[in-house]
Amino acid sequence: MKRNPSTTIFTRLLLGAGLCFGAVQAHAQTPEFTRQDTLRGSITPERAWWDLTYYHLDVEVNPTDSAIWGTNTIQYKVLEPHQRMQIDLQPPMRIQKVVQNGKDLQFEQDGNAWFVQLGEQQEPDSVNSVEVHYGGKPQVSENPPWSGGLTWRYDSNGRPFVANSNQGDGASLWWPAKDHMYDEPDSMLISVKVPKGLTDVSNGRLRKVEQHADGTSTFHWFVSNPINNYGVNVNIADYVHFSEKYQGEKGELDLDYYVLRGNLAKAKKQFKDVPRMLEAFEHWFGPYPFYEDSYKLVEAPYLGMEHQSSITYGNNFQNGYLGRDLSGTGWGDKFDYIIIHESGHEWFANNITYQDYADMWIHESFTTYSENLFLDYHYGKEAAAAYVIGQRDLIQNDRPIIGAYGVNQTGSGDMYPKGANMLHTLRQIVNDDEKWRGILRGLNKEFYHQTVTTAQVENYLSKQTGRDLRPFFDQYLRDVRIPEFQYRMEGNKLMYRWNNSVADFNMPVNVHVNGKAQWLEPTTNWQELKGAPKKAKLEVDRNFYVTAAKATS
Numbered sequence: 001m002k003r004n005p006s007t008t009i010f011t012r013l014l015l016g017a018g019l020c021f022g023a024v025q026a027h028a029q030t031p032e033f034t035r036q037d038t039l040r041g042s043i044t045p046e047r048a049w050w051d052l053t054y055y056h057l058d059v060e061v062n063p064t065d066s067a068i069w070g071t072n073t074i075q076y077k078v079l080e081p082h083q084r085m086q087i088d089l090q091p092p093m094r095i096q097k098v099v100q101n102g103k104d105l106q107f108e109q110d111g112n113a114w115f116v117q118l119g120e121q122q123e124p125d126s127v128n129s130v131e132v133h134y135g136g137k138p139q140v141s142e143n144p145p146w147s148g149g150l151t152w153r154y155d156s157n158g159r160p161f162v163a164n165s166n167q168g169d170g171a172s173l174w175w176p177a178k179d180h181m182y183d184e185p186d187s188m189l190i191s192v193k194v195p196k197g198l199t200d201v202s203n204g205r206l207r208k209v210e211q212h213a214d215g216t217s218t219f220h221w222f223v224s225n226p227i228n229n230y231g232v233n234v235n236i237a238d239y240v241h242f243s244e245k246y247q248g249e250k251g252e253l254d255l256d257y258y259v260l261r262g263n264l265a266k267a268k269k270q271f272k273d274v275p276r277m278l279e280a281f282e283h284w285f286g287p288y289p290f291y292e293d294s295y296k297l298v299e300a301p302y303l304g305m306e307h308q309s310s311i312t313y314g315n316n317f318q319n320g321y322l323g324r325d326l327s328g329t330g331w332g333d334k335f336d337y338i339i340i341h342e343s344g345h346e347w348f349a350n351n352i353t354y355q356d357y358a359d360m361w362i363h364e365s366f367t368t369y370s371e372n373l374f375l376d377y378h379y380g381k382e383a384a385a386a387y388v389i390g391q392r393d394l395i396q397n398d399r400p401i402i403g404a405y406g407v408n409q410t411g412s413g414d415m416y417p418k419g420a421n422m423l424h425t426l427r428q429i430v431n432d433d434e435k436w437r438g439i440l441r442g443l444n445k446e447f448y449h450q451t452v453t454t455a456q457v458e459n460y461l462s463k464q465t466g467r468d469l470r471p472f473f474d475q476y477l478r479d480v481r482i483p484e485f486q487y488r489m490e491g492n493k494l495m496y497r498w499n500n501s502v503a504d505f506n507m508p509v510n511v512h513v514n515g516k517a518q519w520l521e522p523t524t525n526w527q528e529l530k531g532a533p534k535k536a537k538l539e540v541d542r543n544f545y546v547t548a549a550k551a552t553s
């Protein structure tokens with residue numbers, strides 16, 4: 001997802017850009033969780049017994065009355081015998097019937113969750129399916145992509161321009177799904193029937209287009225890799241298409257672009273950032289994770305979203321974030337923020353996916369950090385460092401980056417700029433850029449096409465760096481204090497320690513003593529800086545996200 005404007009800084013930034021904010025403040029309030037939050041956010045017994053293998057979402061999208069009707073065939077493997085299945089679909093959408101092996105099944109609704117009673121014994125290891133018939137007028141997004149729902153607009157020629165966006169709010173806003181991130185189908189077919197003259201672009205590759213006698217057509221898109229539920233998308237418009245091929249690490253990658261008819265010339269110029277993005281990210285993170293499904297950039301009626309293999313784009317064909325450099329350094333004007341950021345999510349969000357919404361930093365911290373690696377690749381290390389350090393002005397330290405588990409609750413918007421600075425700090429600790437690159441590529445290999453927890457990522461990074469990083473992550477992900485490098489004179493001795501930190505914080509740090517760089521291993525206990533000159537001037541390397549202060553006593 002893109003930066004969430006629920007934090008005031010982004011609200012300010014975006015208000016400046018003329019966007020409006022209706023429903024974003026709710027996130028900032030003290031959360032009180034309900035049974036519905038638990039049904040949505042936890043792996044309930046009615047979810048745990050079955051493993052998703054395949055979806056066929058087959059829908060008709062009708063811009064005339066803002067309705068969606070169709071079926072979702074859910075194929076699953078039985079892990080344990082159980083006959084009650086949870087399917088999620090949020091009102092006002094409703095399930096009409098559920099069919100298994102030709103028989104209608106009983107089901108009951110509990111808010112956004114629907115419990116289906118399966119008629120037949122579910123044998124472990126067997127693969128079965130249910131066909132869910134549903135429809136209605138899904139929630140309309142008040143502020144896409146930050147508030148979930150459908151967006152029904154028209155282009156300048158009066159043709160419909162329709163898209164969904166629903167990270168956080170959930171795929172179940174518009175189609176019946178197992179709406180928890182831990183489980184993904186191995187593949188998916190998305191069939192979308194649209195009015196005459198319009199094109200649907202969804203995820204994966206276009207398998208075929210069926211023309212119907214009444215002038216409507218059905219587009220069949222097949223995704224041959226696991227896909228997270230919020231990544232599934234429909235984009236319906238009078239699109240024009242152009243394409244190119246990219247010679248990447250895994251061979252030839254198809255790049256397909258879909259934009260509104262009037263924007264072809266602008267897009268052909270602006271989308272030159274796509275091969276530049278792939279070159280930088282394949283270098284840092286390894287091969288693009290979905291060669292089989294191609295890479296697409298699709299114009300949408302909102303700013304942007306990381307829909308897997310069909311990144312949506314609405315940045316007005318200009319550099320920066322709606323024309324602005326979020327770092328305030330000038331480096332953010334060198335690239336199209338939406339192309340770089342949303343595509344970075346193909347590695348961190350679509351390849352490596354959080355299991356619980358509380359761990360959204362795995363998507364946003366690495367992806368915001370990826371913006372600086374794009375600069376590093378094309379403009380050098382100094383430019384990259386200036387950019388990520390420049391983003392510190394956006395950090396609020398209002399609440400921890402990790403949210404509450406099991407209730408579909410995300411943490412602070414600091415997961416963007418602070419998370420990026422945490423990773424930039426970790427790169428300093430590793431102090432070996434090739435090793436660091438190997439670790440980032442290793443993450444994408446180790447967790448290839450998987451859903452993960454924070455613990456898995458932390459453990460991997462600890463193992464690969466050869467350091468116990470638990471206090472480091474406790475500090476930056478679970479605490480709001482900025483650690484302070486504190487020093488003082490004790491007689492003739494120069495003493496130092498970490499202050500304003502978690503109890504066992506022990507991060508090594510690069511300090512300039514009278515201009516000379518020196519590595520120290522501070523803990524929260526005072527230590528003597530051996531051999532320090534009498535009138536020492538201390539400065540902490542600015543690449544570390546910490547503060548420094550001389551203690552008065």
Ligand SMILES: [Zn+2]
Nearest residue numbers: 001002003367
């Ligand atoms: Zn993002």
